[in-house]
Amino acid sequence: MSVQDDLAAVKRCLEDLVRTVGQLERGIAAERGTAPPPAAPAENLVTIPDAPYDSGLWKDVDDEGLGARDRHAP
Numbered sequence: 001m002s003v004q005d006d007l008a009a010v011k012r013c014l015e016d017l018v019r020t021v022g023q024l025e026r027g028i029a030a031e032r033g034t035a036p037p038p039a040a041p042a043e044n045l046v047t048i049p050d051a052p053y054d055s056g057l058w059k060d061v062d063d064e065g066l067g068a069r070d071r072h073a074p
Contacts (some may be wrong), residue, residue, distance in 0.1 A: 029035060
């Protein structure tokens, strides 16, 4: 195994551990009749702004399934 594979395996194990601890905390809270602790926010979430995208990003792309802007569709 390479170092990359080892790191990926460790990351998966840590994610499993965090998920299992969360389940245990929720189970204990349910048994005690208390509110479960709030879930920690996911680290890999990306916030997408509501502002429109820059139209310059799309100046040289084809419309999917329709062909290029200056040509007719088949």
